[in-house]
Amino acid sequence: MTGQRTSSRPVTTVLGGYLPMLGATAVIVLPLAWMLLATFKNSGEIVSLPIQWLPTSLSPDNYVTASEKAPFGRFFVNSVVVTAVGASIKLVLAVLTAYALVFVRFPAKKAIFALVLVALMVPPHMSLVPNYTLVAGMGGRNTLWGIVLPGLGTAFGTFLLRQQFLTLPASIVEAAEIDGASHWRRLVSVVAPVSAPTIATVALISIVNEWNEYLWPLIITDDPRLMTLPVGLTLLQNIEPGATSWGVLMAGAAFVILPVLVVFAALQRYIVAGLTQGAVTG
Amino acid sequence: MTLAPVTARATTTGAGPDGAPPAGTTDGATKPRPAARRPWRRHRREYLVFLAFALPNLALIAVFTYRPLVLNLYYSTLQWNLGSRTATVVGLDNYVRWFTDPRSLEVLRVTAVFTVATVGATLLLGLLLATVLDRRLHGRTVARSVIFAPYVLSGVGVGMVWLFIFDPTYGALAALLRTWGASSPQWYLDRDWALVMVIVVYVWKNLGYAAVIYLAALQSVPRDVLDAASLDGAGPLRRFWRITVPLLSPTTFFLLVTTVLSSLQSFDLIHVMTAGGPLDGTTTLMYQVYVEAFVTGRAGYSSAISMILFAVLLVMTLGQLRFLEKKVHYA
Numbered sequence: 001m002t003g004q005r006t007s008s009r010p011v012t013t014v015l016g017g018y019l020p021m022l023g024a025t026a027v028i029v030l031p032l033a034w035m036l037l038a039t040f041k042n043s044g045e046i047v048s049l050p051i052q053w054l055p056t057s058l059s060p061d062n063y064v065t066a067s068e069k070a071p072f073g074r075f076f077v078n079s080v081v082v083t084a085v086g087a088s089i090k091l092v093l094a095v096l097t098a099y100a101l102v103f104v105r106f107p108a109k110k111a112i113f114a115l116v117l118v119a120l121m122v123p124p125h126m127s128l129v130p131n132y133t134l135v136a137g138m139g140g141r142n143t144l145w146g147i148v149l150p151g152l153g154t155a156f157g158t159f160l161l162r163q164q165f166l167t168l169p170a171s172i173v174e175a176a177e178i179d180g181a182s183h184w185r186r187l188v189s190v191v192a193p194v195s196a197p198t199i200a201t202v203a204l205i206s207i208v209n210e211w212n213e214y215l216w217p218l219i220i221t222d223d224p225r226l227m228t229l230p231v232g233l234t235l236l237q238n239i240e241p242g243a244t245s246w247g248v249l250m251a252g253a254a255f256v257i258l259p260v261l262v263v264f265a266a267l268q269r270y271i272v273a274g275l276t277q278g279a280v281t282g
Numbered sequence: 283m284t285l286a287p288v289t290a291r292a293t294t295t296g297a298g299p300d301g302a303p304p305a306g307t308t309d310g311a312t313k314p315r316p317a318a319r320r321p322w323r324r325h326r327r328e329y330l331v332f333l334a335f336a337l338p339n340l341a342l343i344a345v346f347t348y349r350p351l352v353l354n355l356y357y358s359t360l361q362w363n364l365g366s367r368t369a370t371v372v373g374l375d376n377y378v379r380w381f382t383d384p385r386s387l388e389v390l391r392v393t394a395v396f397t398v399a400t401v402g403a404t405l406l407l408g409l410l411l412a413t414v415l416d417r418r419l420h421g422r423t424v425a426r427s428v429i430f431a432p433y434v435l436s437g438v439g440v441g442m443v444w445l446f447i448f449d450p451t452y453g454a455l456a457a458l459l460r461t462w463g464a465s466s467p468q469w470y471l472d473r474d475w476a477l478v479m480v481i482v483v484y485v486w487k488n489l490g491y492a493a494v495i496y497l498a499a500l501q502s503v504p505r506d507v508l509d510a511a512s513l514d515g516a517g518p519l520r521r522f523w524r525i526t527v528p529l530l531s532p533t534t535f536f537l538l539v540t541t542v543l544s545s546l547q548s549f550d551l552i553h554v555m556t557a558g559g560p561l562d563g564t565t566t567l568m569y570q571v572y573v574e575a576f577v578t579g580r581a582g583y584s585s586a587i588s589m590i591l592f593a594v595l596l597v598m599t600l601g602q603l604r605f606l607e608k609k610v611h612y613a
Binding site: 013016017018020021022024025027028029030031032034035038046047049050051093094096097099100101104105106107112115116119121122123124125126127128129130131132133134136149150151152153154155158183208211212214215218219229230233234237243246249250252253254256257260261264265268271272275276 | 321325328329331332333335336338339340341342343344345346347348349350351353354357364365410411414415417419421422425426427428429430431432433434435436437438439440442443444446447449451452454456457460486490491494495498543547549550553554568571572575576581584585588591592595599
């Protein structure tokens with residue numbers, strides 16, 4: 001706020017700037033570092049008193065044990081499939097719906113959009129029991145499609161993309177229209193390419209959400225072979241209670257956390273922008 | 283895949299290229315049957331395209347968001363166990379039961395403490411961090427990303443990591459406390475400490491969201507106003523409280539609404555860290571909805587509680603809109 005003025009006084013810059021900034025960063029980084037270090041500690045090192053901060057070796061034993069106690073390879077594949085399929089269908093549906101709401105003629109489009117907006121505000125807990133009875137009745141318990149299906153309709157992506165499409169200059173779509181391009185062609189060759197950053201943002205948010213989704217997969221699966229990583233992690237927690245298993249549990253947590261951390265590190269600009277977009281426009 | 287309806291038919295008006303409006307309107311007006319009354323006929327191609335594009339998504343939203351909303355209301359009047367084929371209509375009995383159960387008061391207290399503490403700490407710390415990151419410091423973009431990172435991580439994974447940190451014997455926190463000569467509280471066994479533990483982790487995970495949004499808002503605070511106040515002799519603290527904070531009130535308002543809603547609905551952390559315990563010490567309304575439906579299996583009772591939670595969410599949102607929005611200063 002007063003950056004330029006205070007930069008001339010090094011004491012305030014350090015005390016009111018660098019010190020709290022480094023402190024906050026440490027508070028975020030250290031727990032994650034603690035997790036990573038613990039995955040390499042054997043059970044003796046985990047329960048040693050006084051505490052042993054660093055592991056003596058970089059042995060992958062805990063990762064191996066976690067995978068033996070619970071099928072983490074399977075969890076990982078399930079999570080990848082659920083995330084890939086769920087996020088891509090969601091993205092396609094959101095792009096199509098947003099395009100239709102902005103560029104295709106239809107009666108009462110405003111009312112339809114209002115219904116999408118209201119759906120955005122319906123708390124997810126309301127649909128737990130009704131969706132469980134519906135999907136279980138369709139035979140969707142312990143299936144990957146049962147995990148994916150209820151989340152496919154997307155109000156959030158539709159909303160974000162509609163707002164983006166509305167900002168496009170009418171002239172570029174009209175030019176394609178005069179050239180006789182169909183709606184599909186207009187969407188694929190004009191609207192989608194110029195909206196690529198927003199589409200990428202919606203894709204990334206969907207991917208992260210699908211990967212982390214917990215409550216619904218927890219309810220709809222109890223067969224370890226069909227569990228996703230977060231559900232599998234709590235299964236491991238139930239199999240491996242007791243202080244000596246912290247190393248194994250941290251390995252399980254690393255399976256869930258590290259992929260998202262890597263994606264976030266690479267693409268954080270888009271993710272931060274997308275997740276905070278509502279605030280800037282609202 | 284949705285190509286078919288677009289390319290299949292010739293235009294009904296017989297006019298030029300697909301959907302060119304001037305040709306369509308003149309053409310329609312000269313016809314004996316007024317086309318304006320038959321928009322379906324005149325714009326059939328457009329309407330079919332709209333349906334092909336939007337209907338799958340709209341249908342999914344209807345089935346998996348709107349249908350449950352209505353069904354949930356109906357379920358709340360049933361005495362019905364999850365998975366059972368039979369149910370008895372009991373009217374408002376489930377609601378009466380919840381409101382007369384002394385446990386409910388405790389659930390409400392836990393929910394209120396959890397929400398007020400997490401929202402208050404997130405907003406306050408988020409604002410302080412944002413003012414720090416608003417300075418021209420080396421490495422502040424990296425710091426911003428690092429602080430935001432926990433927000434995108436799995437709540438289950440994060441909860442598990444912190445559960446180990448809070449371990450009263452072997453955890454990192456216990457070790458730190460020992461070096462200062464203090465002993466660790468019984469985070470897992472004491473109701474109040476368990477609630478504190480869950481609140482701390484929730485704030486850790488969500489702080490970055492508030493900080494980044496406050497930071498974006500801070501960067502739009504006009505410099506000249508601050509400079510003018512500075513010339514008038516206002517110190518940095520005074521400028522912060524009298525100028526920056528009021529100018530940020532729309533952002534605070536937005537964050538208040540969104541963080542209250544997500545805090546009231548939080549599940550993952552509570553489930554993995556305490557499972558609502560010990561002795562219901564961390565059972566919020568949201569957690570009770572889950573337990574009643576999927577642990578004890580009383581689906582009708584759970585539906586009634588989820589209606590009550592829905593009512594709380596509505597009242598909170600509308601209340602904030604009604605009473606707070608007036609006080610917000612829009613720049």
